[in-house]
Amino acid sequence: MSDYKKPLPEIQPYSQPFWDGTKKGLLLIQHCNACDANIFYPRRDCPECWSQDLGWIKASGRATVYTYSVTYEGVEQKFVEDLPIILAWIDLPEGIRMHTNLVECQPEDVAIGMEVEVVFRSITEDITLPFFRPV
Amino acid sequence: MDLSNVAIVGSFETDLGVVTDRGPMALGVQATLGAIADAGLQASAIDGLITCNSLVTPVMYHAEATAEYAGLTPGHCLSVGTGGGTTYTALRYAAAAIQTGLATTVVVSMADSMRSFMTRDRAMAVQSSSGHPLFEQPYGPTVPAYYALIARAHMDTYGTTEAQFAEAMVSSRAWAHLNPTAQYRERVTVDDVLASKPIADPLKLLDCSIVSDGGAAVVLTTLERARDLPHAPIVLKGYGEGHHYEHISQAKDLTKSAAADSGKAALAGAGIEPADIQLAQLYDCFSPALLIQLEDLGFCEKGTGGEFLASGATRPGGNLPVNTHGGMLSHCHPGNPGAIFGLTEAIRQYRGEAKERQLAHLEHTLLHAQGGIMSSHATVVLGRAN
Ligand SMILES: [Zn+2]
Numbered sequence: 001m002s003d004y005k006k007p008l009p010e011i012q013p014y015s016q017p018f019w020d021g022t023k024k025g026l027l028l029i030q031h032c033n034a035c036d037a038n039i040f041y042p043r044r045d046c047p048e049c050w051s052q053d054l055g056w057i058k059a060s061g062r063a064t065v066y067t068y069s070v071t072y073e074g075v076e077q078k079f080v081e082d083l084p085i086i087l088a089w090i091d092l093p094e095g096i097r098m099h100t101n102l103v104e105c106q107p108e109d110v111a112i113g114m115e116v117e118v119v120f121r122s123i124t125e126d127i128t129l130p131f132f133r134p135v
Numbered sequence: 136m137d138l139s140n141v142a143i144v145g146s147f148e149t150d151l152g153v154v155t156d157r158g159p160m161a162l163g164v165q166a167t168l169g170a171i172a173d174a175g176l177q178a179s180a181i182d183g184l185i186t187c188n189s190l191v192t193p194v195m196y197h198a199e200a201t202a203e204y205a206g207l208t209p210g211h212c213l214s215v216g217t218g219g220g221t222t223y224t225a226l227r228y229a230a231a232a233i234q235t236g237l238a239t240t241v242v243v244s245m246a247d248s249m250r251s252f253m254t255r256d257r258a259m260a261v262q263s264s265s266g267h268p269l270f271e272q273p274y275g276p277t278v279p280a281y282y283a284l285i286a287r288a289h290m291d292t293y294g295t296t297e298a299q300f301a302e303a304m305v306s307s308r309a310w311a312h313l314n315p316t317a318q319y320r321e322r323v324t325v326d327d328v329l330a331s332k333p334i335a336d337p338l339k340l341l342d343c344s345i346v347s348d349g350g351a352a353v354v355l356t357t358l359e360r361a362r363d364l365p366h367a368p369i370v371l372k373g374y375g376e377g378h379h380y381e382h383i384s385q386a387k388d389l390t391k392s393a394a395a396d397s398g399k400a401a402l403a404g405a406g407i408e409p410a411d412i413q414l415a416q417l418y419d420c421f422s423p424a425l426l427i428q429l430e431d432l433g434f435c436e437k438g439t440g441g442e443f444l445a446s447g448a449t450r451p452g453g454n455l456p457v458n459t460h461g462g463m464l465s466h467c468h469p470g471n472p473g474a475i476f477g478l479t480e481a482i483r484q485y486r487g488e489a490k491e492r493q494l495a496h497l498e499h500t501l502l503h504a505q506g507g508i509m510s511s512h513a514t515v516v517l518g519r520a521n
Contacts, residue, residue: 009269041270067291067389069283070336071275076259079275087280087335089384099271099384107336112291129273 002124005078015042017056022128027059027118029094040096061118063090070107104133141230142361142368145174145354146482151467152318154348155251159189162246162350164205170352175365183211183238187221187245190470191252211238218506222474223513227374229355246350247470267382281508282421283335288389297337299441301328303422304341306449311461313491319465342422344463351475369485373516375400383508392509394431401514409433414500416477419462459492474504
């Protein structure tokens with residue numbers, strides 16, 4: 001068992017391919033075969049047309065920063081080691097927005113509109129989380 | 136639904152700020168019984184009780200538990216959970232219950248003790264739980280960090296400055312300075328806010344609401360019954376809600392919120408315009424929330440909330456007094472009940488009991504609150520009974 005204390009996603013049957021993907025270094029985005037919508041976060045029903053005919057596409061792994069903030073205080077003890085935390089919402093060319101942390105950079109390096117790329121960090125045997133870093 | 140023959144007839148605030156001798160349930164009961172007495176009623180007159188669950192000591196059936204503790208046996212109990220928006224959602228359910236004959240006299244009561252009855256680490260865990268459990272919480276989000284995302288997006292889109300956000304606390308403290316029940320009463324300047332420690336950049340400590348203990352309750356009944364009670368009835372002129380998402384990450388545009396829908400519906404119900412409002416009691420959990428509400432509720436153009444705050448309009452003597460009690464930035468913010476003090480202060484203003492804060496002329500008050508991170512919006516317009 002891992003001694004990792006921070007929250008980890010619970011893998012659902014419909015999100016399993018996403019987490020299988022991150023383990024292999026792939027960022028997979030859910031895609032509705034009925035209406036062509038790209039969907040994030042993964043779910044069992046398309047929020048645009050309610051179809052359950054959903055598949056997966058491979059994202060380019062590139063994105064741009066829509067907005068960000070830098071947390072200096074006020075986290076649970078288990079996150080203190082990560083401060084300052086750069087929380088960012090990034091827009092993928094596939095038309096979805098993701099919540100992530102920017103890594104391998106300093107707060108002063110970050111700007112709205114900057115280009116970032118995915119980087120994967122293996123957390124436990126089952127979970128590899130996607131993060132993003134400046135290109 | 137026309138709610139105008141429902142009246143608010145009783146109001147009570149518990150001790151506020153740092154209250155260590157009573158937990159949330161005891162505070163809630165104190166608020167409930169105080170409001171019933173203020174209305175000039177007996178416990179037997181209460182046939183509806185609506186409450187908000189405590190974050191500190193949640194119970195399974197909160198309204199029923201409150202009734203039991205207080206020795207009430209109402210025919211209708213409801214615990215409402217729309218986060219910070221609960222006060223006004225609950226007010227509407229109370230009014231609708233009276234309107235439809237489900238109940239005749241309803242207490243809306245809420246209290247919590249985030250300051251004295253919850254450890255810091257537990258408080259941090261509770262607030263980070265607003266993030267999506269699978270795709271956000273693993274990244275260590277906090278509530279200030281979410282509002283900081285919103286602030287940064289507003290700065291980028293409209294050129295709003297950190298100094299303009301700082302005006303929210305300047306205005307709040309200018310009012311709180313006049314209110315003996317406010318937890319923080321020292322006036323501050325824009326420079327004080329800018330120099331306060333960074334919490335989630337671009338937000339600093341003094342862009343954030345405080346953490347408190349306290350509770351309050353109000354009593355509603357039919358306007359007809361209200362005529363026989365001690366206080367001049369205050370009526371609900373309009374009501375609106377707006378819900379565009381639960382997780383703020385699902386917002387299409389961070390600089391606009393469902394407050395626009397909620398406010399529009401409430402003002403239309405009252406048949407008035409934003410210019411007809413003399414008092415706005417808004418949800419100032421963080422400075423950007425207040426700024427965006429001023430825009431979305433129509434008090435200023437989209438993108439000009441920063442200039443509006445900096446103009447002094449919301450301060451004592453301004454054209455649109457906002458949060459005359461000091462709001463959650465300075466007065467009291469015990470958790471989800473935070474917005475109820477906007478309501479009890481408005482009632483005090485209608486009664487002419489706000490002392491140094493008293494507004495000379497008050498016909499229409501707009502109350503607004505939101506739950507989640509700009510997620511679940513509710514707006515009420517109050518007025519005097521004809
Ligand atoms: Zn679809």
